[in-house]
Amino acid sequence: MSNKRKKQVTIYDLATELNVAPSTVSRALKDHYSIGKATITAVKELARKRGYRTNILASSLRTRESNTIGVLVPWINRPFISSLIHGVEAAARESGYNVIISQSQDSYDHEVANAKTLFSSRIHALVVSLAMQTTDYEHLEEISSSGTPVIFVDRVPSTLDGHRVVIDNVRSARLATQHLIDQGCRRIALFKGASHQIIYHERECGYREALQANDLRVDDELILTSDHLTLEEGNRLARQLLQSPHPPDGIFSTNDNAAVGAIKCARELGVAVPEQLAIIGFNNDPVCEIIDPPLSSVTHPAVEMGRMALQQALRVANAKMPVTERRIELETQLVPRASSLRRR
Known part of the structure; x- marks a missing residue:
């Protein structure tokens, strides 16, 4: 041949x-x-x-733009992110656009490099969920100031204005923590990501609000920060707490991966879930129904967030007049399962 x-x-x-x-x-x-x-x-x-x-490249060189939307996310192998990408891609296809996806692997340096590469590809707009390490947004400001719309989704900047699609993280975390309190938990630990990422700061605020509303003391030793909120990190953080002199009777993890790690750790240490340790996660990933016991969680409308981000990107990119910056906030729901249900 x-x-x-x-x-x-x-x-x-x-x-x-x-x-x-x-x-x-x-x-x-x-x-x-x-x-x-x-x-x-x-x-x-x-x-x-x-x-x-x-010849898409030749066409873009003539028009100075393309029909391609850039998508920059932390990890493409996380269920929440893959669902978000699905929403972006589906909405883009319906509108006659293509999608280029790039992952930062939660690295600021990778995010900067990937953003520049996408911009050099003459993308029509950029949809971004920030890397865990990102605290400076100059690379994204440069793209936005050039006239290419930048839409933030889920992990959004704390000090940079812009179009964004988010959930009410404070309310969602308050619901999750209150659920554990309603199940009889009094020493509730929190697994969170870096506090400079506003979603984790807001979820910590919701956690604290729920404790304070129920006259429960906020113990900073029960608030643990994870680099990437992986299953392995969840296992390590849970082991650290469960082997301490005053272990928690509940854990609220701000993602499901780390919560699953906590369940596995409890099993390894002979701690009964939920009788001795009630656990709830966040995102409602498919793993929630696979792990034993099934993991309670909070829904995170990833597909709809992706669709809304893409639609907003096109509204801004194709508008003949400047579009006022807009915050789109979607609803979440508590999904109780056996990992936290002590009272049925």
């Missing part, structure tokens, strides 16, 4: 075969009003037969 690449068919090849001008072929492929229906049909039929593909 020959490995020689076949010559790519161009607009000029189609024009020569049809004996029309290249500009006529170009307009026909775009259903331009100036081209007759018969010519459009003939051009598209020949393009299909010859395997013609639009």
Whole structure:
């Protein structure tokens, strides 16, 4: 079998075969009003037969933009993020746009480099969920100030204004903590990400508010910070607490991965869940129904957040006048399961 690449068919090849001008072929492929229906049909039929593909790069160089949306997220292998990407991609496809996805792996340096690469690709807009390490937003300000819309989703900047799609993290964390209190927990630990990320700061605020509303003391030794909130980190943090002189009787983890790690640790140490240790996570990932006992959680409307972020990106990118910065806030719900239900 020959490995020689076949010559790519161009607009000029189609024009020569049809004996029309290249500009006529170009307009026909775009259903331009100036081209007759018969010519459009003939051009598209020949393009299909010859395997013609639009040269997206050349088109973007001419128009100074593309029909591609950049998506920059911390991790593509996390269920919440993959669902968010699904929402972005589905909404983009419905509107005739493509998506390029890049992950920072929670590294600020990777985020900066990837953002610059996406911008160099002449993206139409950029949808961003910040890396855990990110505290400076200059790289994103530069893209926004150039005229390319930047839409923040979930992990959003604390000191930079802009379009954003979020949930009410304070209320959601308050609900999760109150649920544990309602189940009889009095020493409730919190697993959270870096406090400079506003979502974790807000979830800690909700946790504190619930404790204070129930006249329970906030013990800072029960508030533990994780680098990435992985299963392994959840296991380590739970072990640290459960082997302490005054272990908690409840854990609120600000994601499900770390909560699953806590359940596994409790099992390894012979601590009964939920009888001795009630646990609730956040995101309502599929793993919640697989782990034993099933994990209580808080829903996080990832797909809808992705769709809304994409729709807002297109509204801003395609507007003829400046669009006022908008905060879109979606609802969450508590999903109680066996990992926390002491009182049925």
